[in-house]
Amino acid sequence: MLISAPVLIKPKENMQMLELDLAEPRFGEVRVKMVASGVCHSCLHAYDGSHTGIPMPIVLGDEGSGVVDVVGAGVSHLQKGDHVVISWAPSCNNCKYCNLGFPALCLNTPAIGKTTGDVTMFQHNGKDVHHYGPSTYGSYIVLPESAAVKIRKDFPLESAALIGCSVATGxxxxxxxxxxxxxxxxxxxxxxxxxxxxxxxxxxxxxxxxxxxxxxxxxxxxxxxxxxxxxxxxxxxxxxxxxxxxxxxxxxxxxxxxxxxxxxxxxxxxxxxxxxxxxxxxxxxxxxxxxxxxxxxxxxxxxxxxRYGSSNPLVEFPKLVELAVSGRIKIEELVTKRYDLDEADEAFRSLAAGEQARGLIVF
Ligand SMILES: [Zn+2]
Ligand SMILES: [Zn+2]
Structure with a gap:
């Protein structure tokens, strides 16, 4: 399908809003229609060039939330319509660290810029466009079931995006x-x-x-x-x-x-x-x-x-939702500014200037 995303072609330059081809979910994968994406400092490092070795062009975004839209073969825990918080730590469920409950330390993570199987799911004019983790700035994304964590439907899905990186990590x-x-x-x-x-x-x-x-x-x-x-x-x-x-x-x-x-x-x-x-x-x-x-x-x-607050996202994200529902932590109040998808450059400028607790891109 065709999706839209701001694409970083070169560090220190504005991103370009492009239409990209998104591959269909493979075995064990789901497609998520994105609802919101937080604007995280780790992506700013790619954007401003302070981290080197990141392949371009690339779709940024490491914390987000959305609704499961298509379920691939072999998916056992998710259904179309589920509300999910995106984790940037897909896990193989098979290595030493996954079995110890630390999927963020999984030994079988894809190469930088790639997804499972060291491929890209995004293409533009027949050429690969890379992934920054889950690439939550895509209007739709495809990811392994282990990286889409189901949360209760009565929790505000927009601000839930922040659970996927800043809340869980801090x-x-x-x-x-x-x-x-x-x-x-x-x-x-x-x-x-x-x-x-x-x-x-x-x-x-x-x-x-x-x-x-x-x-x-x-x-x-x-x-x-x-x-x-x-x-x-x-x-x-x-x-x-x-x-x-x-x-x-x-x-x-x-x-x-x-x-x-x-x-x-x-x-x-x-x-x-x-x-x-x-x-x-x-x-x-x-x-x-x-x-x-x-x-x-x-x-x-x-x-x-x-790394990821030494947490297991599958266990931790629903727990953080309960803490927010019960008033023990604040999530909605972390959002100090909302942006449209084509305002991601401004969101980075504002983040770099220290103006926001958290900026949120809302699709
Ligand atoms: Zn982050
Ligand atoms: Zn693993």
Whole structure:
């Protein structure tokens, strides 16, 4: 079928709205009519060229929601009409990590720019157009059943798109990866889409204090709205002095929800003994940060990465929906701006300028 999508031909250039051929679902795959797509910082890295090695032309988009439109042969858990949140971690259900319940670490993921079987489902004038994960900016997409997670139909499907990346990643980094406990202190660096959800995760654990760290007052205001008990503006305040004032000996956890290696260095330096630093922001290709081994060994501090919030989307997404329905986390309020599909360039500009909690493309 013919679909429409903004296509990135070259980094640092505006995308082109094109009509693309979309292949029919194969065995175990479904086609989803997209309803909404979040505008995520990982896609911005492809858009602005700060991540290299991404094949072009490409359809971006790694968090979205929609309605199952066609069900391929061999699909067992989904039916036409189901409401689904898109996961960017399709899983083989067969490797060590899939069997351990960590499909985001699956050993059999497709090559960058491709889908299952290392092919592309999009074509333009007979030439391949690549996939950025699930490519949620396509008006329709085809994906394996494991990457379309069914949610209840009475939940607002547009804002549910955000569960597919920013909510699951931020919330899970605190709840699953850091396993924060009531009364422990946490600093969240970067109060954008992912960071705000890390703050929401911290609230559900009973952590205190919950310290939002950013360079923009507008983001720190949002951090407080989503549950931060204190905030630090790095462009005006001294991080070490403020952390000392709030915690005495440092934080039990620092969550780095920004792709900035300086923040990763700072997040380690402010850890209390036995503290854990969770790295989830994506730095630019090749970026590094220095680690003083004395901090690790001398105080049993840990640095860990978190991919998809160490979560299993099939289990986690419906759980996050229930938390939102019961009022324990906010999802709709994360959406600060809605865009049409042909406004994706403006959505990236606004994201890069730090103007939004989360922009949402609505189809
Ligand atoms: Zn993302
Ligand atoms: Zn696997």
């Amino acid at each position: 919330f899970g980094a605190v709840v699953n990866t850091a396993s924060l406990r009531a009364g422990q202190s946490v600093a969240v660096f970067g109060c954008g889409g992912v960071g705000l959800n890390a703050i929401q995760g911290a609230v559900t654990t009973g952590a205190y204090p919950i310290i939002g760290v950013d360079v923009l007052d507008s983001k720190l205001e949002m951090a407080r709205h989503f549950g931060a008990t204190h905030t630090i503006n790095l462009s005006k305040q001294d991080l070490d002095a403020e952390i000392k004032k709030l915690t005495g000996n440092g934080v039990d956890a620092s969550i780095i929800a920004v792709g900035n290696s300086k923040a990763m260095e700072q997040g380690l330096a402010i850890l209390a003994k036995q503290g854990i630093e969770v790295v989830l922001g994506l730095p630019g290709t090749g970026d590094k940060f220095p680690v003083d081994p004395w901090l690790l060994m001398g105080g049993e501090r840990k640095i860990v990465g978190s």
